[in-house]
Amino acid sequence: MKRNLLIRNITMLGAAALAVTVAVFAQDAPAKKPAPSTATPAAAKPSPAAVARGKEVFDKKCAVCHYADSDAKKIGPGLKDISKRGTFTVNGNKVTEDSLKTWIENGDSLMPPFKEVLEAPQIKDVVAYVRTL
Numbered sequence: 674m675k676r677n678l679l680i681r682n683i684t685m686l687g688a689a690a691l692a693v694t695v696a697v698f699a700q701d702a703p704a705k706k707p708a709p710s711t712a713t714p715a716a717a718k719p720s721p722a723a724v725a726r727g728k729e730v731f732d733k734k735c736a737v738c739h740y741a742d743s744d745a746k747k748i749g750p751g752l753k754d755i756s757k758r759g760t761f762t763v764n765g766n767k768v769t770e771d772s773l774k775t776w777i778e779n780g781d782s783l784m785p786p787f788k789e790v791l792e793a794p795q796i797k798d799v800v801a802y803v804r805t806l
């Protein structure tokens with residue numbers, strides 16, 4: 674009787690030890706792969722798909738007033754090389770993703786605002802396109 678009890682205790686101890694071991698191993702198991710990040714770093718190049726969509730928006734909404742392939746003035750300044758130039762001709766502001774977005778959203782004295790005309794993703798796309806000119 675006493676002996677049986679001892680064996681049972683030892684068995685339980687063994688089970689407990691096993692449980693601890695499993696727990697420790699589970700913790701050591703390689704962490705789940707981090708989910709691929711969906712955020713695009715600010716400096717990242719826009720995807721070719723975004724640029725292509727942006728070109729469509731540009732051809733419909735902007736090309737009446739802006740050349741994409743020349744820096745000559747149409748109604749507004751030509752946008753060729755605007756990224757290379759680095760600054761807006763109209764106000765000397767730095768050309769960035771943000772400054773272009775704000776500009777396009779709000780327009781100016783002669784340029785209509787596009788905030789209510791285009792969806793936010795379309796503005797993003799057209800900015801991506803303009804930055805490649």
Ligand code: HEC
Pocket residue numbers: 731734735736737738739748749750752755760761762763764773776777780781782783784785787799803
């Ligand atoms: C009705 C004509 C018109 C349309 C349409 C138009 N723009 Fe403009 N844009 C202008 C004018 C004019 C300026 C110069 C600033 C001013 O006088 O308002 C300008 C300035 C700019 C500038 C600054 C260029 C620089 O070198 O300083 C950018 C960038 C620009 N427009 C982008 C766009 C984009 C992108 C679209 C389409 C979503 C667009 N514009 C649609 C007339 C227009």
